[in-house]
Amino acid sequence: xTAFFSWVSRKRAVAMALCLLVLSGPVLxxxxxxxxxxxxxxxxxxxxxxxxxxxxxxxxxxxxxxxESLAEIADFRYxxxxxxxxxxxxxxxxxxxxxxxxxxxxxxxxxxxxxxxxDYRELRVLGGNAGRxxxxxSVDMEVVASDGQVYPVSYTLRQDEGQWKVVNVIVNGIxxxxxxxxxxxxxxxxxxxxYDAVIANWSPKVGSEELQxxxxx
Numbered sequence: 389x390t391a392f393f394s395w396v397s398r399k400r401a402v403a404m405a406l407c408l409l410v411l412s413g414p415v416l417x418x419x420x421x422x423x424x425x426x427x428x429x430x431x432x433x434x435x436x437x438x439x440x441x442x443x444x445x446x447x448x449x450x451x452x453x454x455x456e457s458l459a460e461i462a463d464f465r466y467x468x469x470x471x472x473x474x475x476x477x478x479x480x481x482x483x484x485x486x487x488x489x490x491x492x493x494x495x496x497x498x499x500x501x502x503x504x505x506x507d508y509r510e511l512r513v514l515g516g517n518a519g520r521x522x523x524x525x526s527v528d529m530e531v532v533a534s535d536g537q538v539y540p541v542s543y544t545l546r547q548d549e550g551q552w553k554v555v556n557v558i559v560n561g562i563x564x565x566x567x568x569x570x571x572x573x574x575x576x577x578x579x580x581x582x583y584d585a586v587i588a589n590w591s592p593k594v595g596s597e598e599l600q601x602x603x604x605x
Contacts (some may be wrong), residue, residue: 404521416418419544421525421552421555422516428461429511436503444504451500458496463546463553464488471568475576475583483583490590491568525548566593 419427435453436443443450458464468488469476476484510532517526531540544556544565556565571592579585 403432409495419428419552420516421527421543423543424461424514424552425516425527425529425543426513429513432457433511437586440504443500447500451496453494454500454503458499461553462492462495462554463548464492466546466548466555467555469586471572473569473573475572475581479583483587487583487587487590491592494592498528508532509534509536514545520542525552550587 422435429582446510459603465484465488468484468491472479473489479487499512508531512530514528514530517528519525525545525547527543527545529543531539531541533539539560541555541560544558546555547553556563558564563596572586572590575589576583576587579589
């Protein structure tokens with residue numbers, strides 16, 4: 389399973405590129421999480437390989453491709469509710485829907501930019517792990533950058549109506565879902581719990597130094 393970030397530098401657009409590498413491709417109910425990730429990686433690499441310069445010059449086409457891919461595999465309503473956290477309960481249905489759409493668009497914009505700027509040498513899908521419950525799973529992956537740096541990635545998936553969908557990503561030890569939730573909480577404090585103001589000004593950020601140094605999820 390936005391942009392994710394204060395538009396990180398080209399060499400440190402890890403979260404953007406990595407997450408999109410998985411959040412693509414058609415969802416098949418019978419696919420196991422690990423196979424879904426492998427197929428998605430292969431499909432997206434096939435779409436982008438050798439065409440980075442083209443997409444850099446035609447960002448609208450890339451964003452349309454990303455948006456279609458995300459719509460297939462990411463559970464944005466679930467992610468939006470998780471990011472809103474304790475504030476979700478008091479939000480109106482319209483505000484919940486609007487935030488999910490705004491969050492989705494920020495991811496699309498950010499991932500599209502990161503996808504054409506991050507140089508990777510190899511993608512390694514390491515394997516899947518069962519979650520605490522039957523409808524949960526995780527898949528681990530490594531991305532080897534052109535300079536040899538290895539970035540670990542862990543995708544959390546949730547099964548909904550027979551389909552596995554990505555609901556969170558951990559990049560180099562940074563839990564993006566938790567980071568965004570903390571930022572939403574801070575934005576609500578800064579805007580005196582004005583939901584409309586927070587949604588209108590939503591701009592999630594993960595610093596390049598933070599991603600580079602990693603952290604403990």
